[in-house]
Amino acid sequence: MPVEDAGPILEVKNLSMHFTSRRRRRTTVVKAVDDVSFTINKGETFGLVGESGCGKTTLGRTIIRLYNPTSGTVKFGGREISGRMTRELRKYLTSNIAMIFQDPIASLNPRMTVQEIVGEGLIIRGLKDSAERESRVKLMLEKVGLQAEHAARYPHEFSGGQRQRIGIARALIVEPKMIIADEPVSALDVSVQAQVINLLNSLKREFGLTVLFIAHNLSVVKYFSDRIAVMYRGKFVEMAPSDDIYHHPLHPYTKALLSAVPQPDPHTERSRRRIYYEHTEPATGTLAMREVVPGHYVYCTEEELQFYRRQLGA
């Protein structure tokens, strides 16, 4: 399908995902994702960073409806996908959005051959002709840098990097418009990470993919994304084009996060001053996502907004 003009392909509005647990008549609510709004444009790579437990994985999984959102709406290609689940909606979702998982060992069924794993999506989409399926799987394997012979093998016969390639082939074979990649390289060795990042980059260009890239490694997210959102305790605290996030971070949490990223440069590391972040509620004013300069949003009060604007000289 031809890629239309860049407009939002995914629109997330006030999305919340709360988990409730009851123990001994005590109810605890975990607000894993709390009132998050953003859009992703066609062909864009949107990076999501945050520390473990901040809700970034839950957000990805809620969008693709592995969870049922507590409130809010998600629209994909203009159609709402957060409502009641039907067969038809499930089909719409799975043929448009695919997911690449973190753990290349746990996310592949050890009893299925690569042909079965990668081809399964085609069967579900009603491609009955097995010869056709086989040839499409082989083509896809070659696209992700594996060989056609690999189709007959089982996951355990592959290295971590190769397994992640199988996961990528499985996601791309149904020709989705968007990919949600949840920590796709963090389980891999450094030398293999670069292979997979370069592969994702070239596939992104080739297929005109929109990507939601979730990771905790800020250098990798920065390298890969056009825009970045920083998540903390279920909320976005800052969202901006990736260069702005790194060169003009505004929210104290973003600053703390950046000051903690180790750089492969001994001199910088020795003279580095760390910023620590302590979460505090503002004394006055209400917190909301506010646009400081066009495209750069910070979760702050009206008063802080003025302060940030002065800081950027706007």
Add this chain to the structure above:
Amino acid sequence: MVEKERPILSVDDLSVSFRTYGGRVQAVRGVSFDLYKGETLAIVGESGSGKSVTIKAILGVLPKNGRIDAGSILYNGEDLAKFREKDFHKIRGKKISLVFQDPFSSLNPIMIVGKQITEALTLSLGMDKDKAKARALELLHAVGIPDPETRFYQYPFQLSGGMRQRIVIAIALASDPEILICDEPTTALDVTIQARILDLIKEIKAQRKLSIIFITHDLGVVANMADRIAVMYAGKIVEMGTSEDIFYRPAHPYTWALLSSIPDLDTKEELVSIPGSPPNMISPPKGDAFAVRNKYALELDFEEEPPMFRISDTHFAATWLLHPNAPKVEMPEILAERIRRYAEEKLANAR
């Protein structure tokens, strides 16, 4: 710089192999290094490079199917490579302590953390209970745990990941060791927590004049922690030097590849990826183990293993490229560019 005195620990030509159904896996193949007082030596390598096996051999905790084939590990005039299990009892956890990667599985889940610290003190140093408790509280305070009196009586599950890693460090420090071995101590932690733990380790090192062997695959962490760095590949040290040598003047193609395969915050160009995967160590390749993945490989690399060439007093690398007759080869442009940029930043900051 650390003054050149006698090394506190000296590993010489260490080889370790494992018996498996597929054959003998040669995990460590002739590793030599010295550790001096008060320095941090980082061992960098990917999984399977032999870095963890090396320290397991030093601590005498190799699995049953592993054995030291050759070499020596000299500590205080004794060869740890020849030690039996009971000889290790006076060294392990006393003179040489270990901080594990995973603070979740290295603590006893059903014992209060205070007891886990005092246990080390009463059993190994023969302290009485009250003294041990006072010392444990001191240690908790030293590793930056707020309100030690309360924390003393808590169980591991009541503490966060960073807090647990602090407890593990406190236990490692309990018997006032000379050498602290940190095996990927922050890989399981978030970056901001990682930063705090690294700062803590550096602080403790300075206070106690500890010698640290720091194992990791994260080059950013290495740049932060290390005085000297050993880069391991396929069971061998391929390059060794000061932190500046390795990051600003890397000489081995594997080090180049490793450094240019990670993006830093300013990287825009395509990453240089290392093709293929590490070799099978049951039958290590002839010649240089990295040759098949190395685009700078010479014919000689496939025939004969390169010796360690001396570049300076502190800097050594095992690659034929350093031989006087070798063709002149420059490091990848992406890396040269990055090093130039770092130098400029350094100048700019100095002004």
